[in-house]
Amino acid sequence: MKLPIYFDYAATTPVDPRVAQKMSECLLAEGNFGNPASRSHKYGWEAEEAVELARRQVADLVNADPREIVWTSGATESDNLAIKGVAHFYKNKGKHLITSRIEHKAVLDTCRHLEREGFEVTYLEPGSDGIVTPEQVAAAIREDTVLVSIMHVNNEIGVINDIAAIGEVCRAKKVFFHVDAAQSAGKIDIDLEAMKVDLMSFSAHKIYGPKGVGALYVRRKPRIRLEAQIHGGGHERGMRSGTLATHQLVGMGEACRIAKAEMHEEQIRIGALRERLWQGLQDIEEIHVNGSFDKRVSGWLNVSFNYVEGESLIMSLSDLAVSSGSACTSASLEPSYVLRALGLNDEMAHSSLRFSVGRFTSEEDVDYALAKIHLAVNKLRELSPLWDMYKDGVDLTKIEWAAH
Amino acid sequence: MAYSDKVMDHYDNPRNVGKMDDMDDSVGTGMVGAPACGDVMRLQIKVNDAGIIEDAKFKTYGCGSAIASSSLLTEWVKGRTLDEAASIKNTEIAEELALPPVKIHCSVLAEDAIKAAVKDFRAKHAADQQTAVAVGE
Numbered sequence: 001m002k003l004p005i006y007f008d009y010a011a012t013t014p015v016d017p018r019v020a021q022k023m024s025e026c027l028l029a030e031g032n033f034g035n036p037a038s039r040s041h042k043y044g045w046e047a048e049e050a051v052e053l054a055r056r057q058v059a060d061l062v063n064a065d066p067r068e069i070v071w072t073s074g075a076t077e078s079d080n081l082a083i084k085g086v087a088h089f090y091k092n093k094g095k096h097l098i099t100s101r102i103e104h105k106a107v108l109d110t111c112r113h114l115e116r117e118g119f120e121v122t123y124l125e126p127g128s129d130g131i132v133t134p135e136q137v138a139a140a141i142r143e144d145t146v147l148v149s150i151m152h153v154n155n156e157i158g159v160i161n162d163i164a165a166i167g168e169v170c171r172a173k174k175v176f177f178h179v180d181a182a183q184s185a186g187k188i189d190i191d192l193e194a195m196k197v198d199l200m201s202f203s204a205h206k207i208y209g210p211k212g213v214g215a216l217y218v219r220r221k222p223r224i225r226l227e228a229q230i231h232g233g234g235h236e237r238g239m240r241s242g243t244l245a246t247h248q249l250v251g252m253g254e255a256c257r258i259a260k261a262e263m264h265e266e267q268i269r270i271g272a273l274r275e276r277l278w279q280g281l282q283d284i285e286e287i288h289v290n291g292s293f294d295k296r297v298s299g300w301l302n303v304s305f306n307y308v309e310g311e312s313l314i315m316s317l318s319d320l321a322v323s324s325g326s327a328c329t330s331a332s333l334e335p336s337y338v339l340r341a342l343g344l345n346d347e348m349a350h351s352s353l354r355f356s357v358g359r360f361t362s363e364e365d366v367d368y369a370l371a372k373i374h375l376a377v378n379k380l381r382e383l384s385p386l387w388d389m390y391k392d393g394v395d396l397t398k399i400e401w402a403a404h
Numbered sequence: 405m406a407y408s409d410k411v412m413d414h415y416d417n418p419r420n421v422g423k424m425d426d427m428d429d430s431v432g433t434g435m436v437g438a439p440a441c442g443d444v445m446r447l448q449i450k451v452n453d454a455g456i457i458e459d460a461k462f463k464t465y466g467c468g469s470a471i472a473s474s475s476l477l478t479e480w481v482k483g484r485t486l487d488e489a490a491s492i493k494n495t496e497i498a499e500e501l502a503l504p505p506v507k508i509h510c511s512v513l514a515e516d517a518i519k520a521a522v523k524d525f526r527a528k529h530a531a532d533q534q535t536a537v538a539v540g541e
Contacts, residue, residue, distance in 0.1 A: 307465065308465070309465055309467055312415070312468050312470075312471060315415060315468045335442070346440035346442070350439075382421065383464060383465075384463060385445070385463040385464065386465045387465075388446075401439065401440065401444075402436065
């Protein structure tokens with residue numbers, strides 16, 4: 001067993017060995033190292049062929065046309081290109097956008113930037129289950145709304161939004177719909193022929209591909225247009241210039257091929273591991289699952305251990321690689337904005353851990369983790385004055401704390 | 405977060421964890437911080453007739469540096485007078501534990517905790533002292 005055990009597949013995943021193999025074939029002099037844009041020789045043609053195969057593999061995963069896939073450096077760039085690209089291109093049509101409070105920062109910060117440019121943004125509040133409903137979106141759409149951007153799966157809590165239904169609402173009201181699918185593609189079925197989604201962001205490193213590469217789906221029918229954010233040689237039909245990184249794209253393509261072939265079987269296995277983890281935690285008092293339990297991707301669990309602070313919990317769990325919504329693990333000293341938006345109080349946000357299991361997690365790993373978690377929670381509650389007070393029946397909300 | 409060996413030592417083997425009866429006249433209790441901010445410290449001191457702190461206990465909800473700061477403080481205050489204990493500065497704690505800048509507030513909280521405990525003890529005995537003065541006259 002390799003320590004610490006990796007329980008942070010939501011943050012990133014290791015590259016699958018099959019992916020690494022394909023990538024390594026595109027680097028050296030004897031490999032496929034050419035510039036896909038070189039039209040005058042075999043090196044260029046072969047690289048182009050590899051890149052186009054990869055493009056088809058990405059498209060196949062989400063039932064799209066390869067011509068609808070634009071390569072980017074990752075989901076952050078895809079989000080930027082989608083949101084700024086639409087806002088700028090259609091600014092004469094309207095300057096209002098809709099998103100949610102619990103989007104990834106790549107979406108939220110891009111929206112903030114547009115606000116500074118004079119756009120207006122409505123931030124929808126999810127329910128306490130972390131879900132944004134089609135009704136909420138419908139109610140927020142105005143005459144001048146040009147784009148709705150709602151994530152498919154939330155990166156902190158793993159809750160799944162009904163993007164098919166939100167897409168129907170947007171299409172009926174003739175508003176473009178962008179979906180950040182960085183955390184859903186390769187985990188749950190996405191059919192872009194059926195779903196009324198105009199733009200969708202993807203990332204390779206969440207599905208056992210390399211970091212530094214992603215894609216943006218840009219629908220052809222009905223057509224949507226974007227203003228480029230990166231200018232240059234006119235690659236990717238002018239939407240995203242820059243020499244294509246053959247090895248990266250081939251890696252993402254292979255990762256998508258594997259995901260498509262193995263996703264259903266893998267999700268069952270991963271779901272069983274998550275269930276094993278959850279069952280094993282049941283005997284700990286005062287624990288709460290954050291976000292809807294049923295509408296979530298199979299491998300994730302975000303739990304708050306009341307009266308225990310998240311960072312110290314992580315210190316006790318040094319054999320486990322997990323992440324926390326605690327302020328102390330962030331540079332900003334603010335607890336997770338996602339958990340806050342769900343209505344959790346600061347204490348519960350501080351006490352949260354996110355476990356995400358994946359392709360290389362075993363039952364043995366989960367059992368080891370459970371033993372460590374029990375020890376750590378017991379130890380820290382022994383140390384916690386709040387636990388004492390809770391056990392003595394003191395209502396902590398009635399105490400006047402001196403905030404500092 | 406990369407913590408110093410001293411923080412890790414106090415975190416792994418916290419000293420003087422526990423609770424004293426806060427109704428006991430010889431005990432002073434300081435509780436500072438707030439759950440919403442992610443740290444709450446409860447520091448208790450037991451003071452003998454000579455005015456010396458003979459025992460100290462703590463419980464802390466908070467990050468590793470908060471736990472280490474309060475654990476260290478319980479070691480430091482034992483055997484000291486109330487004035488000496490109340491004059492411990494957060495900078496001494498931060499220095500001893502080599503706290504990173506973002507964790508300095510944990511040492512501030514520890515300083516607040518001992519000051520609050522001393523204040524609580526003195527408040528309990530303010531009446532006695534007045535009586536003592538009255539008798540002395």
